[in-house]
Amino acid sequence: MKPRKASALAGSLATLALALSACGGGDIDDETAANEAKAADAGDCGELNMAVNPWVGYEADAYVVGHVAETELGCSVTYKDLKEEVSWQGFGTGEVDVVIEDWGHPDLEKQYFADQGGDGSAIGAGTTGNVGIIGWYVPPWMVEEYPDITNWENLNKYADLFETPESDGKGQFLGADPSYVQFDEAIVENLDLDFKVVFSGSEAASIAAFEKAEKNRTPLIGYFYEPQWFMSEVPLVKVKLPAYTDGCQDDEKAVACDYPETELKKVVSTEFMESNSPAVGLVQNFQWTNDDQNLIAKYISEDGMSPEDAAAKWVSENPDKVEAWLS
Structure with missing residues (x-):
């Protein structure tokens, strides 16, 4: 000092x-x-x-x-x-x-x-x-159209909906800033999901993508979190992943569980x-x-x-x- x-x-x-x-x-x-x-x-x-x-x-x-x-x-x-x-x-x-x-x-x-x-x-x-609260989220319109999409076990049957030029023939999962606490690539691999993680690069880019997806009713699934003011504007819906248990994220390459609620x-x-x-x-x-x-x-x-x-x-x-x- x-x-x-x-x-x-x-x-x-x-x-x-x-x-x-x-x-x-x-x-x-x-x-x-x-x-x-x-x-x-x-x-x-x-x-x-x-x-x-x-x-x-x-x-x-x-x-x-x-x-x-x-x-x-x-x-x-x-x-x-x-x-x-x-x-x-x-x-x-x-x-x-x-x-x-x-x-x-x-x-x-x-x-x-x-x-x-x-x-x-x-x-x-x-x-x-x-x-x-960190997790995987979809815009509200998708839950109205595909009610079972909020369970990870059903994601592969919807993978084609999320395909983009960047996702190499798979569904795109929109990551955020890769420096954040995140295990999305490991989760995709270890749950055998037909998705590829494509990072938005920033919080602002992720917000813009979710805002556009809800407005235009275009498919999007991605990493998001609370507290976050944007949730009061577009109430994103959390996808249920396998429940977090103590130790399930200790090995970053082996993660196959949800994120914990964190103080x-x-x-x-x-x-x-x-x-x-x-x-x-x-x-x-x-x-x-x-x-x-x-x-x-x-x-x-x-x-x-x-x-x-x-x-x-x-x-x-x-x-x-x-x-x-x-x-």
């Missing part, structure tokens, strides 16, 4: 800001003065490096926590757009302090958690309150956790619901707001929840 400014300087600036505000002078308004005072009371926060993984729900988490850290604790927040595995690599170098939404990476925990034999550069910081977690660098930054308590206390996240994700993805503005709007409308994180 690199100090942004000494505590004494923070206090002096806060005092000056309040004085100028009281006199009606300068460009410092009441809100700025109040934020400076809060920062002085909280103590020096320093720099806070937030990884931002490539899905909008993660953006919602990161920018809300970052906004509160800046306005309430005086932190200097840097957002870093990184894939999941790259984010974890940053714990040991000081480039990343916080991964605010982890969907479960036991392989990475073994590399970076000391209690699992790793290098000790990372440590868990509790859950976010969100429950993640989403926060992971931080050990150096950050052991620092005196007031942001540590904020990150540990951060908890909210899938609905909270989906609302901000909708602001960003559908309403066109910047992540910063979307976070500020939600924070201003939810003071009780924010106050609980700061207590």
